[in-house]
Amino acid sequence: EIVLTQSPGTLSLFPGERATLSCRASQSLVDNLLSWYQQKPGQAPRLLIYRASSRATGIPDRFSGSGSGTDFTLTISRLEPEDFAIFYCYQHGTKTFGQGTKVEVK
Amino acid sequence: EIQLAASGGGLVQPGGSLRLSCAASGFNLNKYWMSWVRQAPGKGLEWVANIKPDGSVRYYVDSVKGRFTISRDDDKNSLSLLMNSLRAEDTAMYFCASEYWGSYDNWGQGTLVTVSS
Numbered sequence: 001e002i003v004l005t006q007s008p009g010t011l012s013l014f015p016g017e018r019a020t021l022s023c024r025a026s027q028s029l030v031d032n033l034l035s036w037y038q039q040k041p042g043q044a045p046r047l048l049i050y051r052a053s054s055r056a057t058g059i060p061d062r063f064s065g066s067g068s069g070t071d072f073t074l075t076i077s078r079l080e081p082e083d084f085a086i087f088y089c090y091q092h093g094t095k096t097f098g099q100g101t102k103v104e105v106k
Numbered sequence: 107e108i109q110l111a112a113s114g115g116g117l118v119q120p121g122g123s124l125r126l127s128c129a130a131s132g133f134n135l136n137k138y139w140m141s142w143v144r145q146a147p148g149k150g151l152e153w154v155a156n157i158k159p160d161g162s163v164r165y166y167v168d169s170v171k172g173r174f175t176i177s178r179d180d181d182k183n184s185l186s187l188l189m190n191s192l193r194a195e196d197t198a199m200y201f202c203a204s205e206y207w208g209s210y211d212n213w214g215q216g217t218l219v220t221v222s223s
């Protein structure tokens with residue numbers, strides 16, 4: 001099983017700041033099949049990024065994904081009030097999610 | 107508009123059974139791999155099972171193998187998850203989702219399963 005480790009556990013930032021979230025895999029991911037999701041309380045997750053760096057339909061361009069192999073990053077260039085949530089990474093090889101990073105208002 | 111509507115959750119005793127359903131509208135389920143993903147209260151996400159578009163291949167997380175069965179009904183454009191021998195640790199919100207390039211692009215709203223005596 002491939003384990004995904006997300007860091008930090010919690011990120012406290014002001015609106016307008018840049019957020020950088022990390023996701024590290026215990027093994028190299030085939031075809032970089034790594035995706036990112038945003039989840040707000042009481043809601044289903046929403047796909048942000050697939051294949052490590054492709055933005056999903058309707059996702060604002062302030063969200064970007066990068067990385068390959070074992071190290072991946074989700075960047076939110078300027079946080080909007082609606083962006084504060086929990087973010088999960090996911091790898092499709094052995095179908096595991098990271099434990100999540102909470103982005104909260106400072 | 108693409109929509110997935112999950113239903114069938116509820117309170118069930120340990121050892122009991124439950125069948126979850128996921129109705130699709132705005133797209134044909136039979137063109138996509140489909141998955142169930144669950145989330146225990148206050149916890150993270152866990153993939154549970156998925157099924158190939160033609161229904162010929164199914165995969166399960168180890169903890170549910172032999173107890174859960176995923177299936178699809180193309181006539182009804184729906185997905186199901188039959189859960190037997192339920193345990194307390196199966197308590198979770200269950201989401202259905204369609205797969206796209208190794209990700210989950212469309213999600214249902216979730217249906218809550220509580221296993222308790």
